[in-house]
Amino acid sequence: MSNKPDLSEVEKFSKLKKTNTKKNTLPSKETIQQEKECVQTSY
Numbered sequence: 001m002s003n004k005p006d007l008s009e010v011e012k013f014s015k016l017k018k019t020n021t022k023k024n025t026l027p028s029k030e031t032i033q034q035e036k037e038c039v040q041t042s043y
Contacts, residue, residue, distance in 0.1 A: 027035075
């Protein structure tokens, strides 16, 4: 038996397609305040 690992599965895995990613931005202070007001008035 060989001491080297079988890398055939790793080679298959490395052929991944590129994907487009989208950055998620955080809400502004104004948006957060509006959400807080809506939650407080709903109770």
